[in-house]
Amino acid sequence: MDNFRLVFDLVMDKNGTENIFWIFYILNLVLSIIAYELGFAKKLPLLKNVFVYFLLLIGVFILTIFSTVMRMPSVESLIVINLVLAIYRTRLHFQRKAKKDNTSNE
Incomplete structure (x- = not known):
């Protein structure tokens, strides 16, 4: 399980333990908002x-507890979720554009 905490280890090396909860709260919040929007x-x-955003603020607080106290890889998971959703949205955009071009050419 230790290999999956890349972001946690990086933040710990750069900032130490001071304000680590709030650093991860902001990271989790930003990544959760991006995932929600995507x-x-x-x-x-x-x-x-x-x-909706108020409930997201509360939910991210709970998620941050798992991320910092229990050292679960929630930030890393949110990064992967955002990458997958970005790829999906990009592909969907190109499919819709191709479909629109095909219908306009007929």
């Missing part, structure tokens, strides 16, 4: 959008 976000009214 894979799950829909157009919502402003109040519902604020509520």
Whole structure:
């Protein structure tokens, strides 16, 4: 399990243990927002959008506890999730563009 904590070890080497929880909270929050936007976000009214992000703030706090206290590779997992979702969205964009070009040529 120690081999999967690359980001945790890097942050520990650069910053030590001071403020490590908040560093990982920000990392988890940013990566979670990107994953949400890439894979799950829909157009919502402003109040519902604020509520979703508020719940995301709370959920990321719990995720950060797993990441720092229990030393689970949550940051690394979020990086992989974002890469997969970015590849999926890019491929979907090109498929839709190709489909649009095919229908306009007919």
